[in-house]
Amino acid sequence: MTSPGFSPSQLALRCIFDQLHRTYGDLGWWPGDSRFEIMVGAVLTQNTAWRNVEKALANLKAANALSLDALLALPTAALAELIRPSGYFNIKADRLGNLCRFLADAGGDTGLAAMATDALRPALLGVKGIGPETCDDILLYAFDRPVFVIDAYTRRLLKRHGLAQGDEPYETLRAGFERALGPDVPMYQAYHGLIVEHAKQACAVRPRCVGCGLAVSCPKRA
């Protein structure tokens, strides 16, 4: 009843995961050297290709600005200039400022790490500029919480496999994944990365399930 309209079987979701993992291996998601870098990257990658985010992150590193204190000390206009390659640079500069102020108030990422997920998730969602996907990227990859990330690719993949209609509310899909798979941080981390990687391949590769023979559909485009 927690996820009306989306009750996938554990078998179906595991089947897709196993084929993707067999095809692409361990991708090492999320790339990043610190919790803070992952959080910043999660904001910068909103509706943006990752290669553009890498340029912005490189600019921040070169300016020695990829830390909470350094970013807080940076004027918004200067921050916007550094992250220009990632697009939406004005609004993202504001969002990073919101995130940094929230972090500082909460005692940095050490303070956040001490919070229970049930308290941390609403707190993050309360930051202007952090929606459900960015929030869950942060929870799953920066703080290793068992939260499944839902993105447009995941929706299309579910739709193509007939597991969901695709336009269900975010929370419905997230709850469906988590209930079917059970809490498994390493698998959640790998799974989302694999879906994105599979989309990047743009159907150049077509993993096929050994057991059921069903191919894993390409989640690129509608």
Add this chain to the structure above:
DNA sequence: ACCCAGGGTCATA
């Protein structure tokens, strides 16, 4: 030239 990318907010109905 057009379409898309590892989304989210806000105004409007």
Add this chain to the structure above:
DNA sequence: TATGACCATGGG
């Protein structure tokens, strides 16, 4: 609740 406009760079 549910659309639509807006944000903006860079690669295919």
